[in-house]
Amino acid sequence: MRPLDTRIHFSDEQAMLLESATSFCRERSPSAAVRSLLHAESGFDAGVWAQIAELGWLGIAVPEALGGSGLSLGHAAVIAEPMGRHLLASPFTSSQLCSQGLLAGASAAQQALWLPRLCQGTVASVALFEDEGSWDLTRPQASAQTQGASIRLHGHKTLVTDAAAAELLLVSVWHDGAPALVLLPCTDLPAHALQREVVIDETQRCYRLALDGITLPAEALITGEAALAALQAMREAAWLLASASAAGGLAGVLDVTVDYLNTRSAFGRKIGSYQALKHGCAELLCTLERARSHVAHAASLLIDGLDAEVALRMAKAEAGDGLVQGGDRGVQFHGGFGFTYDCDAQLYLRRGLWLQAWFGDAAHQRSRLAELLFAA
Secondary structure (H helix, E strand, O other): OOOOOOOOOOHHHHHEEEEEEHHHHHHHHOOOHHHHHHOOOOOOHHHHHHHHOOOOHHHOOOOOOHHOOOHHHHHHHHHHHHHHHHOOOHHHHHHHHHHHHHHHHHOOOHHHHHHHHHHOOOOOEEEEEOOOOOOOOOOOEEEEEEHHHHEEEEOEEEEEEHHHOOOOOHHHHHHHOOEEEEEEEEEOOOOOOOOOOOOOOOOOOOOEEEOOOOEEEEHEEEHHHHHHHHHHHHHHHHHHHHHHOOOOHHHHHHHHHHHHOOOOOEOOOOHHOOOOHHHHHHHHHHHHHHHHHHHHHHHHHHOOOOHHHHHHHHHHHHHHHHHHHHHHHHHHHHHHHHHHOOOOHHHHHHHHHHHHHHOHHHHHHHHHHHHHHOOO
């Protein structure tokens, strides 16, 4: 059996980040603000996004030489958790995935061109998923064909988050018998290349991307080991940020539910005094602590520069399922009101269903963990 490194540490720097992010998200993303953005075309507040950029959070895992703070991706988890707790709508995760892909696989010139801009607030995203729904990022069906000094793209991508607001997309393609990536500036997208998709989490903005006929210079292509490294970096960033957001969401739905149980009365008593509901909330609290521990473990390994795949897969499975469980209990514990659209527990349940499946659900993660931990 593969030995596990169980280290967890939490620095003063992380504590300050958490305090700052918690205060910011609480003030900028109350329930009324979240609901007001549900029907906005962009899905997020541009003013809040500008403030996030000013705080330096967008470059937290980018080297100082490229305009960032020079910290690690593990520090970004501390910011993602309060965002999930307060359902703050922003392209933070989309942009972080693109930044990590560029850092792992892009050329020095490409990094110098794009990463300082992403640190300053330019929105970017990644286009990695396709219609067959595979979580294996190394076998895309979309393709790139070399034509002289250019490449021509074919195929489609789906579930491209925040694509309409992005200035850069990092797109996975099949090129010369191997996976590759393409840096696609959104100014090069033809009309109607993006089509809005409807997903369970209405705080998300997702798009279908048509690539047919798009032509780019050959230097926009990332191939070989650099492409594989970028794909791995984006996948691990997605696992960490999704897990942190889900853990935060579980804390948020628990807050909403406990507040309701201490407000609603039945038969002359606060319903939170009934044992069945108290035990249910206690179970959710235990689930929250497990999820937070897994996220902290994965973040600690990343901060220390160690292999974190096992820890990240564990965190994704635990936190993703935990938020769905918490959202479900939140809806039930609100009684009839919980099944109406006005109940905020509904928003957390929808977020949980989205995060649970994004980049691999718990069954997928546990299947891979069995191979990683118990292989001879």
